[in-house]
Amino acid sequence: MASQGVASMFALALLLGAFASIPQSVESIGVCYGMSANNLPAASTVVSMFKSNGINSMRLPAAAASWVRSNIQAYPKVSFRYVCVGNEVAGGATQNLVPAMKNVQGALASAGLGHIKVTTSVSQAILGVYSPPSAGSFTGEADAFMGPVVQFLARTGAPLMANIYPYLAWAYNPSAMDMSYALFTASGTVVQDGSYGYQNLFDTTVDAFYTAMAKHGGSNVKLVVSESGWPSGGGTAATPANARIYNQYLINHVGRGTPRHPGAIETYVFSMFNENQKDSGVEQNWGLFYPNMQHVYPISF
Secondary structure, eight states: OOSSSHHHHHHTGGGEEEEEESSSOOOSEEEEOOOOOSSOOOHHHHHHHHHHTTOOEEEEOGGGHHHIIIIITTOTTOEEEEEEEEESOOGGGGGGHHHHHHHHHHHHHHTTOTTSEEEEEEEGGGEEEOSSGGGOEEOHHHHHHHHHHHHHHHHHTOOEEEEOOHHHHHHHOGGGSOHHHHHTOOSSOSEEETTEEEOSHHHHHHHHHHHHHHTTTOTTOOEEEEEEOOOSSSSTTOOHHHHHHHHHHHHHHTTTBOSSSBSOOOEEESOSBOOTTSOSSGGGOOOSBOTTSOBSSOOOO
16 A cells, blocks of 8 residues: 555555465355454454364454554464455545555565465446446546556456445435345346346445446456445344345355356455444444354354
8 A cells, every 4th residue: 555655555554454374275155354443352352263263264354463563473374365455535635545555465476475476456436327237437536546456456367346335325225226136135137148147236336346447448357345234223224134135145146146156256245343433324334243252143164
């Protein structure tokens, strides 16, 4: 996260994230370990929770550098796969995004860690058109910076990370679609796109990203879903029952892929815990667990 120099790099430093595997393997599903709370279990306990619940991949948040030294490097079987430069970077900071990614890539290479891929995580909101997926495109504003981002990823063989939240798309305008389309429970095809039928908004959004990236020379760039989930409280249709339905369908579904891109979609459920230092409402209620380590609802990995 730098731009043309060290100062710009530090300006974006708080947005650095990392993706790790416990143990060393590539799984199609993981969980985001958010830490915006003051009542969470000890980090070493959380690692044990991931293992005991069969969760093999973890997304670490921005303030994780010292945590990694103290808790991850102590576990030699942990394999870091990606460094994510920026989470939903917007506005003027986007001009620094690719230079920052290049700087981090260079630093990793100098440290003998060139196998770790450098990427960034974007919001679903950068899609100006997402339905039908064959018409997928970035907004005019996003086009200006996503072209260089996609070209960097294509050169380095890194994936694009995308935060995909069907709940937020539905809740923004509930009258625009049936909730079942967002919740994975539609009984049949909702969007017919040529010979491809789409029954859920998650697949529609993933394939729209692929179409949008292809327009910038990224036809071979993989998409990783860096965040997805459904809140269990604090908003319309935000209930433990709906959160369980969405996340269990998500876990079961991503191993199969989308109509246009069959095969496992590497996906990170948001989030491990409810986080009490986020804004009140749905923001505090995305967790699979309460801070006391009890399930918010039953879920199986």
